[in-house]
Amino acid sequence: MKLVVQVKLLPSPEQAAALAATLPLCNAAANEVSAIAFKQGVFARQKLQKLVYAELKARGLSAQPALHVIRKVADAYTTLHAQIDAGLLGDEHSPRRRKTESKPITFRADGAQPFDDRCLSWQMDARTISIWTASGRVQGLAFTGEPGQVKFLAAHRKGESDLVHRDGMWFLIATCEVEEAPQFEPADWIGVDRGIVNLATTSDGDNHQGKGLARYRRRQARLRAELQAKKAAGSRSAARRLARRSAREARHAANENHKISKSIVADAQRTGRGIALEELSGIRDRVRLRRHQRATLSTWPFQQLGEFIQYKALRAGVPFVEVDPAYTSQRCPVPWCGHTMRANRPDRDTFCCRRCGLAGPADVIAATNIRRRACVAWAFVSMPVPNPETKGKGDATPARRPAATGSATRRERPSPKPGRPRPRS
Structure with missing residues (x-):
């Protein structure tokens, strides 16, 4: 590495x-x-x-x-x-x-x-x-x-x-x-949901954000708008200050992402679990946001946070996968329910299943769904495969798939709406 x-x-x-x-x-x-x-x-x-x-x-x-x-x-x-x-x-x-x-x-x-x-x-x-x-x-x-x-x-x-x-x-x-540490077989997984308000929320309920960071981001946005207005008026000193402030914000964001990723990886290593994230590449092209939301989405390097978690996990020998993000915040994590509906999330912070009544913080629910998908994805990438050299010879010893640390996704379809018959398999 x-x-x-x-x-x-x-x-x-x-x-x-x-x-x-x-x-x-x-x-x-x-x-x-x-x-x-x-x-x-x-x-x-x-x-x-x-x-x-x-x-x-x-x-x-x-x-x-x-x-x-x-x-x-x-x-x-x-x-x-x-x-x-x-x-x-x-x-x-x-x-x-x-x-x-x-x-x-x-x-x-x-x-x-x-x-x-x-x-x-x-x-x-x-x-x-x-x-x-x-x-x-x-x-x-x-x-x-x-x-x-x-x-x-x-x-x-x-x-x-x-x-x-x-x-x-x-x-x-x-x-x-740097040589990568040998990966251990995870006993379980920590699902990590990345967001705008809460930068990282784990399936254990840990919320990595803090009110101080939100205040810092609002203050920086206000100062940046003032400097941009002065720059548009022709002020060269405002342009220089804007460049210095941009570099300062980038360093601050990288420092926060380092602290968050270090905490998550240390928790996973201590408990013998793997780390699972959503595969968010190209999310800015897939989502439609209001004008006041665009700056909020673009002022924090979420991709950098994922990269920090990945390379720290590889150095520590912690298994790492990325899963499909579809419907993670709308799907009920109860195994026998799995109801998926936009109405399950009445607002940004709350999840309430319309079928079984499960309620909780929306980010924790999303992280729990990421954790469940990681279990399925890891079972797929680490499952034994037939050895072509012993095919047809009665040898039950299979060749094992290499443990992958890249993207391993499994798309889950939303369940049918209530009142409609389920399709026969």
């Missing part, structure tokens, strides 16, 4: 000047390579290298930085073509796709640049690095970070590191390889 660790660089004025000249040089070279690739229709890394490698060397790039520039351009086009093939930019006649395909990919002058161990070396004991720059090799460039991060970096760093310039500061984002 790959994780990243960010450390802050502490360059001297001379070192900072050398770093400041490096990113524009590399990204200008990447723009030239991108224009050549687009004009000649050559996007494969090896073919592109034959076309532009000599020109990049003539611009003053060393061998490895030149190869990284070519690789960055090739990877960018690979990602773009994958998005087009997946239909993420619309069909072939959509304006967005035509606009994207009509021009080459461009890179910002201060865009991040990758480095490998040939042009970047770490001295962990001295807390310094040696890095290639446009002005030559820079030695003894100090870096700092939290003690736990530096220790983790020293133990697991492997692969490339990205040089990033953000808010006048320099950072290195290093890739680390």
Whole structure:
């Protein structure tokens, strides 16, 4: 499993000047390579290298930085073509796709640049690095970070590191390889329902939200609206403050999501249970919201919370699945009932089954339904399958399906409305 660790660089004025000249040089070279690739229709890394490698060397790039520039351009086009093939930019006649395909990919002058161990070396004991720059090799460039991060970096760093310039500061984002802990067989599951008012509610009834966070989000929305109005009036200082406030909100949201995911994973590991979430990809395209609800839905990274829970679960060896979210808040969790109806949820916070009378908090009911679907999904992905080598030989020893940690869904249909005959199976 790959994780990243960010450390802050502490360059001297001379070192900072050398770093400041490096990113524009590399990204200008990447723009030239991108224009050549687009004009000649050559996007494969090896073919592109034959076309532009000599020109990049003539611009003053060393061998490895030149190869990284070519690789960055090739990877960018690979990602773009994958998005087009997946239909993420619309069909072939959509304006967005035509606009994207009509021009080459461009890179910002201060865009991040990758480095490998040939042009970047770490001295962990001295807390310094040696890095290639446009002005030559820079030695003894100090870096700092939290003690736990530096220790983790020293133990697991492997692969490339990205040089990033953000808010006048320099950072290195290093890739680390961590082995996943072996998964245990879950005794049960913890269903987690993510929402707008309650960020995460578990099937145990734990509610991870708090009134303080709701007040914080309302205050930030009010301040953001004031700054946006000043920005529209032409205030450049308002634009700068808006950018700083946006970054502060993102850090706050990530911190809260880390705390919530850590608590849920620790509870699952302690009790020997797995974790189940709803599969919510593309939810903004599937739901229709009122105007005042759109900002609320878009100001919290629910997908980030799910990613944090997933990678922390993998590190701890906790089984993780994603299930179909259909009707989880409208379906009665009682096994012999299972009545599904929109009227079962008269308001946002309340669930009351119209058939059996079960009542409770709507988010807890949804988390309970997620837990039940996880039991079915895990039974399916971990069920034994026949071994083709012993088929027909009377061998009862089956091959076992690998335990999956990705999406495992099972769609449940709503039960017929009361008063109508049930269809015969």
